[in-house]
Amino acid sequence: MTPAPDPDGARASHTCVLSSDPLAVRAGLARMAANRPLSLLTSDQRATVEVVMAEVLNNVAEHAYAGGPGKITVTLRLDGAGLSCQVTDEGTPMPAGRLPEGKHPVQRASEVDSFANLPLADLPEGGFGWHMIRRLTEGLLYSRVGGQNRLSFVIPLQTR
Amino acid sequence: MHLQTQTRPKLLSVLVMDDRIDAASAIQFKEKMRDLTQSGEPRVVLDLARVQFLDSSGLGAIVAVKKLLGPDRALELSSLTPTVEKVFRLTRMDSIFTIHPTHAAALSHDASA
Numbered sequence: 001m002t003p004a005p006d007p008d009g010a011r012a013s014h015t016c017v018l019s020s021d022p023l024a025v026r027a028g029l030a031r032m033a034a035n036r037p038l039s040l041l042t043s044d045q046r047a048t049v050e051v052v053m054a055e056v057l058n059n060v061a062e063h064a065y066a067g068g069p070g071k072i073t074v075t076l077r078l079d080g081a082g083l084s085c086q087v088t089d090e091g092t093p094m095p096a097g098r099l100p101e102g103k104h105p106v107q108r109a110s111e112v113d114s115f116a117n118l119p120l121a122d123l124p125e126g127g128f129g130w131h132m133i134r135r136l137t138e139g140l141l142y143s144r145v146g147g148q149n150r151l152s153f154v155i156p157l158q159t160r
Numbered sequence: 161m162h163l164q165t166q167t168r169p170k171l172l173s174v175l176v177m178d179d180r181i182d183a184a185s186a187i188q189f190k191e192k193m194r195d196l197t198q199s200g201e202p203r204v205v206l207d208l209a210r211v212q213f214l215d216s217s218g219l220g221a222i223v224a225v226k227k228l229l230g231p232d233r234a235l236e237l238s239s240l241t242p243t244v245e246k247v248f249r250l251t252r253m254d255s256i257f258t259i260h261p262t263h264a265a266a267l268s269h270d271a272s273a
Contacts, residue, residue, distance in 0.1 A: 022184035047213075047243040051250075054215040058183040104252070115255045120231055125224045128216035128251045135250050 012036060013077035020061040020070035020089070028074070029054060037078035045157045049076075049083060052136050052155055055129040056087055064091025064149055082138075082156040093144045099151075102130035161188040165196055172201040173263065176211050181218030190221040194228055202233050205266045209239035214247045223253065234258065238266040 014035055018028035029050055032038050038046050053074070060072050075086045094100075105127030106115060115123075134140070137153040144150070162177035174196060181189050197204055206222070208214075214222075226235040238260040240248065248254040260266035 022182065026180070026182060026184050044242065047246060050213060051215070051243065051247060054182065054213075058215065058217065062183070106252075115252060118256070120227050123223050123227055123256060125220040125227070126216070128219055128253075132216065132247070132250050 013075050016074045016076075018057070018072050018074070020065040020068070020072055020091070022058060022061065025054065025057045025061060028057065032074065032076065037076055037083065040078065041083075041157065048136055049155055052133055053085070055133050056151065059129055060087065060089045060091060060149070064089050066092070082154045084152070084154050086150065086152045088148050088150050090148055093149060094142060097144060099140060099142045100130040102134035104131050161185045161192055163192050163196060167199070167201065168267070170201055171203045171205065171267075172197065172199065173205040173207060173266070175207040175209070175263075179210055180213040181211055181221065182213060182215045183217040186217035186221040189218065190224050193225045197225070197229060200233075203236060204229060204233065205236045205238055205260070205263070207238050207263045207266075208241065208244055209263065211244055212241055214244045216251075219247055219251060219253060223256070226257070236260060236266060238263045
């Protein structure tokens with residue numbers, strides 16, 4: 001028995017199909033974390049992936065399917081660039097066919113640059129999701145193909 | 161969503177027993193916190209030691225609780241686990257909360273106040 005990970009196993013892609021509600025997203029994230037390729041990552045890398053995937057999947061459930069039933073398919077593959085992710089759903093397209101810019105909600109709402117001095121009422125309670133996705137991913141691509149939303153991106157995984 | 165509370169003079173501490181505050185539990189978390197903080201202590205310390213995962217919905221709910229408390233009461237946080245700390249840092253919401261490394265530090269902070 002060698003402790004080194006099997007390189008073919010590491011490159012193998014994993015596909016996970018889940019339904020579009022918050023509890024199914026929670027269960028799907030747990031299933032992905034327990035399987036290859038995520039099980040091969042460090043806990044810190046896995047945490048980054050979980051943060052990104054939670055935002056992406058909950059956005060699909062909340063916006064593309066508007067809280068209704070639907071199917072989301074996630075394919076994950078570990079390669080030289082990091083973790084390549086593809087997420088597809090059959091919900092409504094992105095508004096204007098484009099991904100949100102993911103500006104920080106405070107910058108979007110006002111010109112105030114110091115959060116500590118913001119009036120309580122101006123503190124944002126939402127709008128963090130795309131900001132985090134954009135901060136933690138590279139090569140975000142969105143397309144609408146034959147009634148499907150297709151989102152792909154890479155989560156860079158630096159080895160420390 | 162299970163929250164465990166402990167009261168001290170002018171301080172309510174709330175230990176989150178669940179291991180995540182996410183899109184599935186954020187609304188319930190906010191509602192339970194609203195009920196628990198009715199007692200009016202000026203400081204509320206939210207102990208996140210057991211919370212391994214926080215998403216943007218959970219973060220929004222914590223910010224919402226701070227707003228519910230109003231300008232004369234403080235919501236402070238303690239014991240952020242690595243993933244939770246990462247989410248606060250990425251969104252820069254770490255700058256709007258007093259964050260204590262441990263629950264004990266939060267309580268001694270009270271003693272020196």
